[in-house]
Amino acid sequence: MIPYNPIHLKYRPQTLAQLVGQDIIATTLSNAINGGKIAPAYLFVGPRGTGKTSTARILAKSLNCQSANQATTTPCGECQSCRAIASSHSLDVNELDAASNSGVENIREIVERASFAPVESRYKVIILDECHSLSQAAFNSLLKTLEQPPSNVVFVLCTTEVHKVPLTIISRCQRFDFRRIDTKTITEHLQAIAVAEQIDITPEALQLVAQTSHGCLRDALTLLDQLSNIGTQIADVQVYLMAGTVPEPELLDLLDNISTGNVTACCRIIQKLVEQGKDPSLVYLDILRILKDLLVIKTCPDATELEWQATEKWERLLSLVQHWKAISIQDAIKLLNSSSRQMKQQSSQLWLEVTILELAKIPLPLAANNKPTADPWYSWEYPSDAIAWAHQLLPHLGYRELWEKWNALATINGKKAPAWVKAIEEARFNKQLTTVGKTTSSVR
Numbered sequence: 001m002i003p004y005n006p007i008h009l010k011y012r013p014q015t016l017a018q019l020v021g022q023d024i025i026a027t028t029l030s031n032a033i034n035g036g037k038i039a040p041a042y043l044f045v046g047p048r049g050t051g052k053t054s055t056a057r058i059l060a061k062s063l064n065c066q067s068a069n070q071a072t073t074t075p076c077g078e079c080q081s082c083r084a085i086a087s088s089h090s091l092d093v094n095e096l097d098a099a100s101n102s103g104v105e106n107i108r109e110i111v112e113r114a115s116f117a118p119v120e121s122r123y124k125v126i127i128l129d130e131c132h133s134l135s136q137a138a139f140n141s142l143l144k145t146l147e148q149p150p151s152n153v154v155f156v157l158c159t160t161e162v163h164k165v166p167l168t169i170i171s172r173c174q175r176f177d178f179r180r181i182d183t184k185t186i187t188e189h190l191q192a193i194a195v196a197e198q199i200d201i202t203p204e205a206l207q208l209v210a211q212t213s214h215g216c217l218r219d220a221l222t223l224l225d226q227l228s229n230i231g232t233q234i235a236d237v238q239v240y241l242m243a244g245t246v247p248e249p250e251l252l253d254l255l256d257n258i259s260t261g262n263v264t265a266c267c268r269i270i271q272k273l274v275e276q277g278k279d280p281s282l283v284y285l286d287i288l289r290i291l292k293d294l295l296v297i298k299t300c301p302d303a304t305e306l307e308w309q310a311t312e313k314w315e316r317l318l319s320l321v322q323h324w325k326a327i328s329i330q331d332a333i334k335l336l337n338s339s340s341r342q343m344k345q346q347s348s349q350l351w352l353e354v355t356i357l358e359l360a361k362i363p364l365p366l367a368a369n370n371k372p373t374a375d376p377w378y379s380w381e382y383p384s385d386a387i388a389w390a391h392q393l394l395p396h397l398g399y400r401e402l403w404e405k406w407n408a409l410a411t412i413n414g415k416k417a418p419a420w421v422k423a424i425e426e427a428r429f430n431k432q433l434t435t436v437g438k439t440t441s442s443v444r
């Protein structure tokens with residue numbers, strides 16, 4: 001039986017040109033290799049799963065591939081050197097996981113080995129993964145070697161937490177920042193693999209896999225691999241289940257009900273999500289994410305990246321955003337932020353419900369279809385707000401006319417706003433506005 005090769009290993013890039021989503025780094029390193037300008041030390045910085053270690057190995061292969069007489073950007077993958085590096089058996093390419101080998105003695109041993117000439121290659125390459133975990137003494141020991149690097153030795157330091165790496169080390173390395181890979185690039189890459197592996201998956205599900213990975217290609221590939229075992233066509237519902245994420249349609253329903261102040265429906269949705277085993281703190285973060293999307297749409301009309309990410313969702317976001325003023329979205333985000341600490345406690349479901357109830361009370365302007373939300377006057381501060389609201393509903397009436405009607409309006413239970421809403425609603429159906437008594441009162 002052939003041993004199973006997981007997708008993320010099978011499709012690991014073999015050359016710099018195959019690196020996904022890191023074009024500038026690939027170009028710069030390729031030019032350095034072609035121009036023979038190899039630095040003694042490189043520092044690869046970036047989130048996990050974005051290709052740092054893969055690039056370090058490609059660099060090692062490129063420097064040592066025996067199919068060429070000098071360093072090459074197209075290592076063959078077949079020669080003894082390439083194969084030894086791929087299987088981690090090369091005598092001249094050493095990889096050290098600093099997270100589990102952080103002591104000074106580990107670095108001393110590596111540095112000592114570096115002082116000998118390469119055994120069978122052009123370069124000795126030393127890859128230090130998670131290098132921020134090294135002890136201070138280990139960094140000091142490394143520093144001496146980086147100050148006076150032996151010839152034909154290349155250090156590649158990889159880290160997800162560059163702020164923990166001493167400046168003295170950083171300043172002696174050529175630094176490359178690996179970025180999170182955008183959803184579009186990941187989706188296109190997954191699409192190519194799905195075709196090659198004959199994985200039957202809908203375009204929506206594929207895009208969801210990419211979104212769920214938050215820019216980490218390895219996570220996306222691992223999830224695709226896991227999904228490929230389902231056997232039937234993979235749809236978005238399976239992705240939500242497998243990834244443990246909260247289904248977007250239900251989140252949008254929740255936001256819809258928050259927007260219309262429908263507290264009962266909000267509680268019902270949260271209850272259902274919790275019963276499905278969704279973590280309340282995840283639901284909380286997802287609501288925050290949607291509010292962020294709404295704020296982006298509200299404040300940057302050309303939010304094309306969002307539009308691309310969301311197909312059906314985009315339509316719903318556009319409809320949702322009509323309910324909200326930018327200031328209301330900011331208030332909602334502040335409110336969520338104020339309960340972030342409680343969300344980490346055991347009673348997180350309770351706090352989520354309390355927060356959602358509070359959110360549903362944030363004053364909102366008119367709904368998209370021009371039907372008033374539960375209590376439109378929540379957002380009114382002055383009579384002019386009531387007039388503006390009425391003018392939106394009855395644009396054929398002038399402001400002067402509306403003011404006259406407002407001044408002539410009788411209150412309901414001593415309040416003028418509910419009477420105004422009632423009168424305007426009636427007028428919308430009758431297409432005319434009748435005067436209801438005469439009195440004066442404050443807006444609320």
Ligand SMILES: [Zn+2]
Pocket residue numbers: 064065066067075076077078079080081082083
């Ligand atoms: Zn080779």
